[in-house]
Structures are given as structure tokens and as C-alpha cells.
Amino acid sequence: METPNKWVINTQGLSKSYKDVEALKSLDLKVAKNSIFGFLGPNGAGKTTTIKLLLGLTRPTSGGGTVFGHDILRDNVEIRKRIGYLAQNPSYYEYMTARETLRFRARFFYTGLKDALENRIAETLEMAGLTNKADRPIKGFSGGELQRLGIAQAQVNYPDLLILDEPAANLDPGGRRDVLEVMERLRKYTTIFYSTHILDDVQQVSDTVAILNHGELVAQAPMEELLAGSDGTIYTVVMEGDPSGAQARVTRREWVSGIDTTSMNGRITWRVHVSDEQAAKAELLRLILSDEETTVIEFGRKKYELEEVFLSIVEGKENVQP
Amino acid sequence: MSSLSSLQMVREPPWRSGFINMLRKENGFWWGTRKWWVQCLIWFLLLNGFVILLLWIVPAVDKGGAPSAAEVLDVFFQFLAVFAVFGVMILMQGVIVGEKKSGTAAWIMSNPISRNAFILAKLVANGFAILTIIVVLQGFIAYFQFFLQGDLVIRPTSFVAALGLEALHMVFYITLALMLGTLFYSRGPVIGISIAVLIGQDLIGQFIAMKFPWFPTLMPMRLVDMALPVAQGGALSSYTPVITTVLMSMSFILLAIWRFSREEF
Numbered sequence: 001m002e003t004p005n006k007w008v009i010n011t012q013g014l015s016k017s018y019k020d021v022e023a024l025k026s027l028d029l030k031v032a033k034n035s036i037f038g039f040l041g042p043n044g045a046g047k048t049t050t051i052k053l054l055l056g057l058t059r060p061t062s063g064g065g066t067v068f069g070h071d072i073l074r075d076n077v078e079i080r081k082r083i084g085y086l087a088q089n090p091s092y093y094e095y096m097t098a099r100e101t102l103r104f105r106a107r108f109f110y111t112g113l114k115d116a117l118e119n120r121i122a123e124t125l126e127m128a129g130l131t132n133k134a135d136r137p138i139k140g141f142s143g144g145e146l147q148r149l150g151i152a153q154a155q156v157n158y159p160d161l162l163i164l165d166e167p168a169a170n171l172d173p174g175g176r177r178d179v180l181e182v183m184e185r186l187r188k189y190t191t192i193f194y195s196t197h198i199l200d201d202v203q204q205v206s207d208t209v210a211i212l213n214h215g216e217l218v219a220q221a222p223m224e225e226l227l228a229g230s231d232g233t234i235y236t237v238v239m240e241g242d243p244s245g246a247q248a249r250v251t252r253r254e255w256v257s258g259i260d261t262t263s264m265n266g267r268i269t270w271r272v273h274v275s276d277e278q279a280a281k282a283e284l285l286r287l288i289l290s291d292e293e294t295t296v297i298e299f300g301r302k303k304y305e306l307e308e309v310f311l312s313i314v315e316g317k318e319n320v321q322p
Numbered sequence: 323m324s325s326l327s328s329l330q331m332v333r334e335p336p337w338r339s340g341f342i343n344m345l346r347k348e349n350g351f352w353w354g355t356r357k358w359w360v361q362c363l364i365w366f367l368l369l370n371g372f373v374i375l376l377l378w379i380v381p382a383v384d385k386g387g388a389p390s391a392a393e394v395l396d397v398f399f400q401f402l403a404v405f406a407v408f409g410v411m412i413l414m415q416g417v418i419v420g421e422k423k424s425g426t427a428a429w430i431m432s433n434p435i436s437r438n439a440f441i442l443a444k445l446v447a448n449g450f451a452i453l454t455i456i457v458v459l460q461g462f463i464a465y466f467q468f469f470l471q472g473d474l475v476i477r478p479t480s481f482v483a484a485l486g487l488e489a490l491h492m493v494f495y496i497t498l499a500l501m502l503g504t505l506f507y508s509r510g511p512v513i514g515i516s517i518a519v520l521i522g523q524d525l526i527g528q529f530i531a532m533k534f535p536w537f538p539t540l541m542p543m544r545l546v547d548m549a550l551p552v553a554q555g556g557a558l559s560s561y562t563p564v565i566t567t568v569l570m571s572m573s574f575i576l577l578a579i580w581r582f583s584r585e586e587f
Contacts, residue, residue: 052586056431077336077434080434080435087428090429092426093426095351108434109332113330116328
């Protein structure tokens with residue numbers, strides 16, 4: 001059964017409780033096909049629980065959802081046929097080699113032509129940079145090598161959906177870069193749903209982001225929308241000198257809704273809240289520069305960093321929904 | 323994505339999806355590593371070692387004090403029942419619990435494998451290996467010894483029937499350990515309860531038999547008592563323990579499948 005719409009993952013009121021603890025509260029999540037979907041949240045927010053529910057590794061207390069149009073409770077074997085999954089702390093059989101591990105997983109999906117299967121395994125080992133260690137028991141693998149093996153086994157079956165739980169954990173900066181490159185490369189073939197704490201990585205590769213806090217979805221939006229913030233348009237101006245004249249001129253404009261001023265080391269920083277972005281773009285800098293008592297050091301529209309947005313959301317300062 | 327077009331997708335009904343691959347992996351763990359010959363050696367020393375001692379060495383040293391071949395055969399069947407049950411517990415204790423504790427079960431279940439298939443593959447592969455190494459192989463070696471010694475004439479079919487009773491007795495403990503593995507998260511209860519069942523059915527069985535004399539005939543231990551007469555050409559004295567052991571073993575399997583289907587990873 002193919003999903004009739006563009007959503008690869010679609011949950012409605014998905015909830016999970018463990019005894020008295022509500023790990024996940026009525027999650028409505030939509031993940032579009034071929035997106036790289038960053039799933040963020042502090043520790044214990046419910047990210048791993050959500051992933052396990054999607055895979056059928058655990059059962060929802062209430063609510064439900066579909067993956068590729070298949071019900072997560074009834075058809076989870078069908079769902080797993082199209083998924084590659086890297087767990088947060090994966091465990092493999094230590095007596096097996098990396099090649100045997102990939103062969104074991106690949107045989108859940110493929111049969112017949114041995115050469116084709118072995119070629120696919122070799123190709124995946126090479127992609128993960130494990131060719132030289134392919135025939136060593138994984139008992140002796142380092143954390144980084146195990147993580148590479150995890151990523152390799154997750155994609156040996158050409159998954160339509162790659163679910164990665166903290167994929168860059170245990171990796172050095174080079175390993176992290178490699179993971180991001182792999183994700184970028186796979187974007188055209190697959191949808192990637194991944195949880196992470198490394199917000200720089202999310203900002204770099206994700207096109208959509210959801211933020212979970214205390215089991216609740218507190219934000220889900222395209223990355224651009226999230227980074228634009230929900231405070232309206234803000235311009236940041238850094239100046240030297242006496243800005244009182246400029247401030248009087250600027251505050252008289254009806255499209256200026258407020259100015260937050262801070263001062264440090266002789267420099268004054270304004271955060272100018274504007275209601276008409278076009279007017280601000282055309283006039284704001286000109287108005288400030290027309291004051292000879294003021295020298296402008298920096299001027300620009302405020303850009304949010306994901307970390308800033310994330311922290312403000314999980315601290316409960318805003319609630320963004322698309 | 324070069325090799326995708328030349329790969330064929332596995333097609334299995336959802337209820338046993340992943341069974342063949344899982345079975346291959348489990349068999350590989352027994353027969354593709356040194357585990358099989360280590361186990362063969364251990365069970366040869368434990369079971370046939372005693373037969374060698376009693377059938378060949380003791381008579382050579384002290385002809386008057388040597389047990390008869392029939393007594394040695396009885397010792398073989400009793401040892402096969404008791405030692406092998408302890409062996410089953412040791413071999414089966416980690417089959418499910420170990421995978422749950424290490425996290426490998428969660429990894430496997432993230433693949434397109436049904437929970438039935440996971441349990442059944444474990445049962446088939448481990449059951450086959452244990453019965454082959456402990457019952458069939460050791461039984462064959464023991465039969466060959468009695469044949470060479472020549473004091474006791476045992477018909478091959480009778481001996482196979484007696485081994486069948488021993489095998490069924492062992493299946494009871496294999497399925498019990500499998501079921502306990504799905505119910506508990508540590509190895510202690512799996513071994514402890516299995517030992518309690520082994521010892522308890524004799525002790526408690528005798529106690530209950532004072533009020534219900536038929537009770538001991540239901541117990542799997544009766545299969546072991548019947549093995550010697552059957553091996554010597556006698557008829558099966560009762561089908562009751564055979565039927566109750568089969569029913570109890572099947573119940574354990576069903577309970578294991580049900581419990582594992584509710585397992586959360």
C-alpha cells in the first residue's frame with residue numbers, strides 16, 4: 001500500500017507512557033518525502049521513544065500513525081522492509097565481522113545472486129570507510145568504527161527512509177563531516193529522519209525541524225521558517241557615538257514598533273523591531289546615518305542561530321507551529 | 323546504487339518474515355564456530371566417558387565389582403536425563419535473556435523480522451543442535467560401545483525409541499528455558515526455575531502422589547524411567563507422560579511467542 005500523499009511519516013496523537021511517566025504526549029508529526037528531517041530535543045524529551053514507536057519496537061499507549069501508509073502497530077514488518085535504522089547505542093554480535101554483520105542484515109532483504117549481494121556489501125563497506133577492517137571481528141572496533149558500521153548497516157538495503165538516532169555521537173569532527181556528507185548524498189534517494197544534539201549539523205543539512213520537549217512537540221517547521229523566528233522582523237545596528245538624535249528620528253516612524261538598546265565597551269547595540277520590512281530596508285540605515293553624531297559599525301537583519309531558537313523554545317519562550 | 327537491479331527481494335509471509343535468515347544465523351553460531359566440537363567433546367566426556375569407565379575400564383581392573391551392561395545402560399540414560407538437563411539450562415539461559423540484555427534483540431527486531439520468527443528460529447536452531455550433539459551423537463557412540471562389548475543385545479529400533487523419550491524429556495527443558503527467557507531479564511530465574519522443576523517434580527511429585535497417585539505419571543521425569551525398559555525391547559508402559567510432556571512443551575512455546583510479541587525494546 002503506497003502512501004497516498006507526500007508524508008512518509010504521519011502520526012496522530014501518538015502517546016507513550018511508562019507506568020506514571022508520560023514519555024510522549026499526543027505527537028502529531030509529518031515528515032515529507034525526500035526531506036532531511038532533524039528531530040531535536042533535550043535528553044529525555046521522547047525522541048528515541050518516538051523512533052521506537054515508528055519501528056514497532058514498542059507499542060503506543062494511545063494514538064497511532066503510519067509510515068509509508070502502513071500502520072505502525074499492525075504492519076511494522078512491512079515498514080521495516082523499507083527502513084534503515086541506526087540506534088543510539090547499537091549492539092551487534094561481537095563474534096561477527098563487519099562484513100558478516102552487513103551480510104546478516106542484507107539477507108533480511110535480499111536473496112538469490114550471491115555476487116550481487118557481496119558487491120552491495122563491499123560497496124557499503126567502502127562508503128563507510130571500513131574496507132580495511134571488513135573481516136575483523138567487531139569486538140575490537142573503536143566507538144567511531146562501530147558508528148560507521150551502524151551507518152553502513154542502516155543503508156545496506158537501500159532504504160526509502162533512514163532513521164538515525166544520534167548518528168554523529170562518538171564521532172570525531174572528521175567522522176561527523178563524513179556522516180553529513182553521506183546524508184547529503186542520500187537525500188535524492190531517501191528520506192532521512194534523525195535525532196541529534198549537535199545543532200550545527202542540523203542547521204547545516206536539515207530542511208525541516210521538529211523540537212520535542214518533555215514529550216511534547218513544541219515546534220515543527222521548515223528550517224528557514226524556524227530561523228526567521230516568531231518575534232517579527234528585527235534589525236540589529238551596532239554604533240559608536242551619541243545615538244539620541246538618531247533614536248528620536250527612528251522611533252517617530254510608524255513602522256518601528258520598538259528598540260531594545262544595550263551598551264558595551266563604548267558601543268551601542270540596537271535591536272529594532274519593525275512591522276514593515278520593505279520600509280525598514282529602504283529607510284532605516286539612511287535615517288541612522290543622517291545623524292552626524294553616530295557612526296554605524298554593523299547593520300543587518302537579525303539572523304537566528306538554531307541553538308538560539310532551540311533554547312528559547314525548550315525554555316518555553318515561544319511555540320512555533322507551521 | 324549500482325547493484326540494486328540485480329538483487330532479488332526476500333518474499334516471506336509476514337508471520338514468519340526473517341525466519342530463514344535468523345535460522346541461518348543461529349545455525350552459524352552453532353556449526354560455523356568452534357562451539358559444536360567443544361560441546362561434542364564435553365558431552366562425550368560427561369556421558370560416554372562414564373560408559374567407557376564402567377563398561378571397559380572397571381571390568382579390566384576389577385572384574386568382580388563391575389556393573390552389568392544393563393546397569394551401565396541405565397546409568398547412561400539417567401546421566402543423559404540429569405546432566406543433559408543442566409546442560410540445556412546452561413546452553414539456553416542466554417538465548418533470549420542475553421540478546422535482550424545486550425541490545426542485539428532490539429537491533430534484530432529493527433529489521434523485517436516477525437517476533438514469531440525470532441522465537442521459532444531460536445527454538446529450532448538451538449533445539450536441533452542440542453538434541454543432535456547430546457542425544458543423537460552421544461546415543462550413537464554409546465550404542466556402538468554396547469554393541470562392541472557384546473554383553474547386552476539391544477535392538478537399534480528399541481534404542482532409538484528410548485533415545486526419543488530422552489529427547490522429548492530434553493525438549494521439555496529446552497522450551498521451558500526458552501519461555502523463561504522471554505519472561506525474565508536475568509539468567510538467574512531461567513536457571514533457578516528450571517532446576518526447581520527438575521528437582522521439584524520428584525520431591526513434590528511424591529508428596530502429591532500420596533493424595534493423587536496418578537500425578538507422577540504426568541511428569542516428564544517418567545519418560546526417563548521408561549527409557550531403559552524400552553531400550554531393552556519392552557513396550558511403552560504408558561503414553562500419558564509422552565502426551566503431557568508434548569502438551570506442556572507446546573504450551574511453553576506458545577507462551578514464549580505471546581510474551582515476546584509484547585516485549586518492548
